[in-house]
Amino acid sequence: MTVSVWKTTTMIESIKVNLILKDNPGTSFPPASKAILWIAIKGWQTSLWKTVDKIRVTHRIIHNVLTTNVCSRHSLLHTDGFVGSNGTKEADGMSLTGDDVRYMREAMEEAKKAESLREVPIGAVIVKDGEIIGRGHNLRETMRDPTAHAEILAIRQASEHLNAWRLLGCTLYVTLEPCPMCAGAILQSRIARVVYGTDDPKAGCAGTLMNLLQDGRFNHRTEVASGVLREECAELLTGFFRALRNRS
Numbered sequence: 001m002t003v004s005v006w007k008t009t010t011m012i013e014s015i016k017v018n019l020i021l022k023d024n025p026g027t028s029f030p031p032a033s034k035a036i037l038w039i040a041i042k043g044w045q046t047s048l049w050k051t052v053d054k055i056r057v058t059h060r061i062i063h064n065v066l067t068t069n070v071c072s073r074h075s076l077l078h079t080d081g082f083v084g085s086n087g088t089k090e091a092d093g094m095s096l097t098g099d100d101v102r103y104m105r106e107a108m109e110e111a112k113k114a115e116s117l118r119e120v121p122i123g124a125v126i127v128k129d130g131e132i133i134g135r136g137h138n139l140r141e142t143m144r145d146p147t148a149h150a151e152i153l154a155i156r157q158a159s160e161h162l163n164a165w166r167l168l169g170c171t172l173y174v175t176l177e178p179c180p181m182c183a184g185a186i187l188q189s190r191i192a193r194v195v196y197g198t199d200d201p202k203a204g205c206a207g208t209l210m211n212l213l214q215d216g217r218f219n220h221r222t223e224v225a226s227g228v229l230r231e232e233c234a235e236l237l238t239g240f241f242r243a244l245r246n247r248s
């Protein structure tokens with residue numbers, strides 16, 4: 001078993017998956033004895049390669065990428081104990097971790113608090129050194145404040161906790177891709193890493209409409225990972241709007 005990861009990126013779920021059979025190009029999956037899984041990632045060319053030599057494993061990688069959008073390296077490390085050739089840690093530190101799912105669940109809990117107030121269910125948490133230091137959920141209606149987005153409220157709480165405006169070494173988890181305002185606040189607060197659940201085709205500024213978080217012209221850039229618990233985060237929103245339609 002060989003699993004090689006040359007490079008990983010944060011935009012893991014902007015997916016195009018091509019399976020190239022190394023020994024037998026042109027034949028289709030699954031009869032591969034040896035295959036290269038190529039994941040082309042938005043904004044990047046070739047970002048993640050895995051060489052695998054078992055159909056079962058190849059299938060698992062594809063399954064994970066396509067259905068859960070959890071980094072296949074992560075799933076490999078945590079299913080059958082397969083370990084990447086470069087060990088358990090990525091050199092560039094940009095891949096997903098097991099904690100990402102755990103903290104995204106915390107962000108979802110925040111989103112549910114918003115929902116219980118009849119607010120659009122979006123939630124965020126900020127984590128530093130394994131500790132949640134900021135929480136927030138959308139309170140736009142309750143506070144009658146267009147800036148009361150989950151991320152902004154979580155950033156304020158984290159800044160208060162650290163008694164500093166720089167949130168160095170912090171990761172922000174949010175159920176929905178940040179809007180331009182929140183992306184701006186993320187840059188201003190120097191957050192190191194952003195993990196979001198589902199894309200926002202109407203306002204997403206972490207890669208969907210534009211990518212404010214990784215624009216080299218700004219003085220700060222964050223790592224971005226997307227697609228963590230994507231289906232569940234999206235379902236929170238679709239369920240909310242479905243219920244709203246049914247009420248009216």
Ligand SMILES: [Zn+2]
Nearest residue numbers: 149178179182
């Ligand atoms: Zn926002």
